[in-house]
Amino acid sequence: MNLAVVNLDSNETKVTQIPERDEKMFIGGKGVATKLITTLSPKIDPLSPKNVIIFAVGPVNSFRLSGASRMTAVFKSPLTGGYGESQCGGFAPHEMALSGVHVLMVAGRSEKPVYLVVEGGCVEIKPADHLWGLDAFETEDALRKDEGGEVMAIGQAGENLVKFACITHRRGRQFGRAGGGAVLGSKRVKAIVFRGDGEGRESQEFEEFLDKHVIPKLSALQKYGTPNIMWLVNRSKSLPSYYWKSSEFSIEGIDAEKMLRYFVRRNACYACKVACGRISRTEKAEVEGPEYETLYSFGTLLGNADLEIIIEANELADRFGMDTISLGNAIGFAIELSRLGKLEESIDFGEGEKYVELVRKTAFREGIGSLLAEGVVGMERLTGVEGVHVNGLEPPAYDPRGIFGMALAYATSPRGACHMRSCAYRPNLAGQLDRLSAEGQARLVRELEDFYAVVDSLVFCRFLTLPQIGMGWEDVAKLLEIASGRKYEVEHLKKVGHRIHSMAWEFNRREGIGYGRLPSKFFQYGLEREDFERMIEEYMRFRESNQA
Numbered sequence: 001m002n003l004a005v006v007n008l009d010s011n012e013t014k015v016t017q018i019p020e021r022d023e024k025m026f027i028g029g030k031g032v033a034t035k036l037i038t039t040l041s042p043k044i045d046p047l048s049p050k051n052v053i054i055f056a057v058g059p060v061n062s063f064r065l066s067g068a069s070r071m072t073a074v075f076k077s078p079l080t081g082g083y084g085e086s087q088c089g090g091f092a093p094h095e096m097a098l099s100g101v102h103v104l105m106v107a108g109r110s111e112k113p114v115y116l117v118v119e120g121g122c123v124e125i126k127p128a129d130h131l132w133g134l135d136a137f138e139t140e141d142a143l144r145k146d147e148g149g150e151v152m153a154i155g156q157a158g159e160n161l162v163k164f165a166c167i168t169h170r171r172g173r174q175f176g177r178a179g180g181g182a183v184l185g186s187k188r189v190k191a192i193v194f195r196g197d198g199e200g201r202e203s204q205e206f207e208e209f210l211d212k213h214v215i216p217k218l219s220a221l222q223k224y225g226t227p228n229i230m231w232l233v234n235r236s237k238s239l240p241s242y243y244w245k246s247s248e249f250s251i252e253g254i255d256a257e258k259m260l261r262y263f264v265r266r267n268a269c270y271a272c273k274v275a276c277g278r279i280s281r282t283e284k285a286e287v288e289g290p291e292y293e294t295l296y297s298f299g300t301l302l303g304n305a306d307l308e309i310i311i312e313a314n315e316l317a318d319r320f321g322m323d324t325i326s327l328g329n330a331i332g333f334a335i336e337l338s339r340l341g342k343l344e345e346s347i348d349f350g351e352g353e354k355y356v357e358l359v360r361k362t363a364f365r366e367g368i369g370s371l372l373a374e375g376v377v378g379m380e381r382l383t384g385v386e387g388v389h390v391n392g393l394e395p396p397a398y399d400p401r402g403i404f405g406m407a408l409a410y411a412t413s414p415r416g417a418c419h420m421r422s423c424a425y426r427p428n429l430a431g432q433l434d435r436l437s438a439e440g441q442a443r444l445v446r447e448l449e450d451f452y453a454v455v456d457s458l459v460f461c462r463f464l465t466l467p468q469i470g471m472g473w474e475d476v477a478k479l480l481e482i483a484s485g486r487k488y489e490v491e492h493l494k495k496v497g498h499r500i501h502s503m504a505w506e507f508n509r510r511e512g513i514g515y516g517r518l519p520s521k522f523f524q525y526g527l528e529r530e531d532f533e534r535m536i537e538e539y540m541r542f543r544e545s546n547q548a
């Protein structure tokens with residue numbers, strides 16, 4: 001694997017090889033990038049030139065295979081001050097895997113706006129004054145015309161250092177969580193273009209395996225996209241609504257069936273037969289999505305059942321480049337602050353048009369938007385009112401009061417309240433264990449965290465590795481062997497997963513961050529503190545007894 005380090009202070013790029021020992025120990029993607037981020041000095045300002053952002057692919061991303069066009073970004077998060085991480089699909093990951101640069105570390109700060117072109121094992125730094133001020137869609141269109149290749153870009157939110165700004169690719173694919181877009185913006189990097197060379201690799205054997213054993217189980221995802229899970233979550237009273245006052249909602253106006261009214265076509269990452277993306281169109285907007293998480297963050301969480309408004313707000317957030325989960329939570333918290341008389345503005349539940357305006361104001365830090373741009377943890381600091389976040393990251397659409405395992409998952413995820421580090425909601429909702437009990441949750445969360453640390457190092461898609469219906473440890477080991485030519489035993493891979501997860505936490509501990517304190521709202525009903533504490537204690541015992 002080749003590592004390119006771009007230093008924007010000196011405009012120099014250095015290309016070296018990742019030592020083979022590190023490839024064996026950390027695989028690629030998240031593992032290698034996490035190892036590299038630990039070289040940062042502790043306590044640096046995440047928006048200073050001292051921070052870095054590392055983009056990485058792994059051994060499977062050069063394959064023409066469902067689920068294989070994914071990449072990882074790792075950075076110190078400007079939102080949480082801790083370990084920042086995100087994964088993105090689309091076409092750029094496959095292109096990067098063929099570009100001769102497998103790990104790209106961007107350091108320093110450019111004096112003027114620039115974009116990077118990654119090709120043939122090198123990185124070129126080019127002026128981007130003409131792109132600064134454009135939204136992410138416009139930037140991508142302009143660069144695809146001028147440069148070809150695959151583009152990842154920030155919008156105005158990244159330029160304006162909105163703490164949860166994302167990095168956008170092909171309009172609907174994002175490095176969404178934890179503020180990677182603000183890190184790029186702080187470095188004055190508007191976009192990165194990846195241009196690969198040659199054909200991708202094939203594995204007929206593994207393709208047949210996916211066709212036979214995995215993809216047929218994803219038919220609901222193919223038909224409805226991620227919103228297909230909304231019925232199940234709502235039925236189990238785990239769908240956060242009215243800014244965490246309730247765990248259920250009248251979803252008829254915004255559910256997956258209703259979305260069919262706006263359906264235009266399906267969309268896929270490179271070579272993926274699942275094609276879980278769905279383009280929706282109204283008279284005012286067109287968007288890839290809304291995903292389930294956005295139906296929650298711009299919908300149920302805000303008491304908003306107007307699907308056209310959600311689509312419009314979603315398109316704007318994608319254009320300006322902001323994580324919809326964090327933004328919806330920031331708007332929800334603003335509603336609570338307004339109701340408490342802590343804001344000059346009046347905002348309430350179910351006021352859809354106002355939310356669309358707040359999306360714009362946040363991206364440009366206008367008026368109240370400048371408060372929202374700090375994220376819930378920043379708003380909490382500025383107002384003295386407790387918001388809902390865990391270690392600085394706003395939670396996704398799985399209410400721990402209806403799924404106890406998610407309380408633990410939010411507390412132990414290295415990036416804060418995140419559903420993707422363990423996907424523990426799935427076995428809970430599927431009845432593999434009692435979702436309203438602490439029993440068995442610690443073992444489950446720990447096992448899944450290690451599994452996904454490995455999956456994110458391949459880098460492979462979550463949907464094809466979902467608990468119970470997707471690939472398991474044996475399948476991942478097999479794919480890794482096909483891709484790398486090295487034999488990996490499952491027990492060895494489990495240690496690798498534990499090692500990577502522990503390394504991410506080591507980064508957090510240097511920053512003074514420990515397993516997360518949960519917001520008091522999570523204990524208002526359903527979940528008891530004793531249950532949470534029992535899960536944490538059990539989890540820590542498992543972690544401590546499993547040295548890598």
Ligand code: SF4
Binds near residue numbers: 464
């Ligand atoms: S399942 Fe969806 S997100 Fe995953 S690779 Fe396929 S299209 Fe992309």
